[in-house]
Amino acid sequence: MLIISHNIYLKTDVDEIAIEIRLYQPEKHNTAWICRYEVDWPEGSRTFRSSGFDALQALVLALQMIGAEIYSSSYHRAGRLRAYDNEKGYGFPVASSLRDLLVGVDKIAM
Secondary structure, three states, X not given: OEEEEEEEEEEOOOXXXXXXXXXXXXXXXXXXXXXXXXXXXXXXXXXXXXXXXXHHHHHHHHHHHHHHHHHOOHHHHOOOEEOOOOOOOOOOOOOHHHHHHOOHHHHHHO
């Protein structure tokens, strides 16, 4: 079940396009929990999942994986992504090993 969708925006030569991110409710899978998410990059939609000991851990890890994917993208490196009107940052947490990549409001919140 979809629990939230969020858009970030990619600047193109002509305008901006929305990149939708969808996060789904964690589900029990054998002895672990998984949390699925999808990112609609211009090259195509990609589906991933995190795994945790409980639903909360799976959800937090999925959010961190989304943050890692955004911050490690070529679009971020090129400075072509935004999530908010005039603010930099995307609103997703990242693991401590990636915090040096944070920008804007994400950097302030950490």
